[in-house]
Amino acid sequence: MREFRFPYGRKEVTFSLPEESVLGEIIPREVEGIADVESAIQEALISPFQSPALSKICKPGEKVAIVVSDITRPFPGPQVLPILLNELNRVGVPDEDITVVFALGGHRRHTKEEQKQVLGEEVARRVRYFDSFCEEQEDFVTIGTTSRGTKVDINKRVVEADRKILTGIISYHYYSGFTGGRKAVVPGISSFNTIQANHKLLLHPEPGAGHNPDACSGKLEGNPVHEDMVEACRMLKPDFLVNVVLSGHKNILRIFIGDPYAAHGEGCAFVESVFGYPIREKADLVLVSAGGFPKDINYYQAHKALDNAFYAANKEGVIILLAACEEGIGPESYMDWVRMNSPGEMESRLRDYFEVSGHNWYTTFLKTEQVRIILVSTVDQKVVEQLRFIPAQTVDEALGKAYELLKPDPSIYLMPQGYLTFPVFE
Secondary structure, eight states, X not given: OEEEEEEETTEEEEEEEXXXXXXXXXXXXXXXXXXXHHHHHHHHHHSOBTSOOHHHHOOTTOOEEEEEEOTTSOOOHHHXXXXXXXXXXXXXXXXXXXXXXXXXXXXXXXXXXXXXXXXXXXXXXXSEEEEEOTTOGGGEEEEEEOTTOOEEEEEHHHHTSXXXXXXXXXXXXXXXXXXXXXXXXXXXTBOHHHHHHHHGGGBOSSTTSOBOTTSSTTOOTTOHHHHHHHHHHHHHOOOEEEEEEEOTTSOEEEXXXXXXXXXXXXXXXXXXXXXXXXXXXXXXXXXEEOOSTTTTSSHHXXXXXXXXXXXXXXXXXXXXXXXXOTTOSSSTTHHHHHTOOOHHXXXXXXXXXXXXXXXXXXXXXXXHTTSEEEEESSSOHHHHHHTTOEEESSHHHHHHHHHHHSOSSOOEEEETTTTTOEEEEO
């Protein structure tokens, strides 16, 4: 037997498995991180990728908006943002001309404490900051319509700024291919209607055909959701990108600074090289952690790890998902969708009125028809069962239930950072 340790909420859990049953650990490749982050960021700001330096972009007297991820993303704001502010100061933009806008997308508002946690105490003292809450329609202005028909409403604080800087992290994403880059704009600082119109592209163009297979992890070219996001982002004309790639321990592996599109593309290629894990066969049992807080703050977020794990599981196999879900399932509307048990009805409703929560449940439902899912969480057992999952309070309890469902000596994949890693079937 071998002991394993997985992230779970704000702690770690341990369990043991027979080593001969483990086909592999789907983990990131060993990559040395950046030893001196401050120096690396400063150097990249002066010599950015395929972009002029900020000294050539920003002029004294101009207003600068910095778009920053919300609390559900582990962007290292306290580490990165002071360096960015200092560089803006150096080129003639004082703190009073800088505004941070939190890219909430379709998520809830922050508390004041959460805003300060994302920024760090120093940045919170230095600049003004605001949430971009998608349902406050008066906070948004229309800047165009994409070729796919998405009306692009963007937070006016960013639109009205002279210079616009996007920040964030790059990782695999289950329907836009990768996070980072253009996602800071759509859905980050977009209105509710814009987010829903863009995300409706998750559905197959042909009614009744369900999910669009091109809207998936690791795919950019031909991905309609990504391409629509890029088109909308270009309408805003962001000036600069500061994206990072993090390890499973939230250390900065690489920074990608410069042109909002070229630098993001370089970051996506790096993510593939580190977090894409080739597999030649699927397993009977996949044991996956969302990666701990904040990636498992609720099931809505933890679903991304489940989606990645699904690619490694045999049909009629079992997935054990470790996700503490300290804030429960997700948005208030989520359980309204859970009460629907007909895929056809769900798809029809999504086509009439698309909601990301609804699509999240729709894809979850489809998974439960192909594999058995055991959820280790703090969520009430009855709610877990409504999700068509098997509830468990500990990993050992979940393993016991999995072994009862499977043939003797099942093959196993382990995914301790399921939010980050993606099994690439060869």
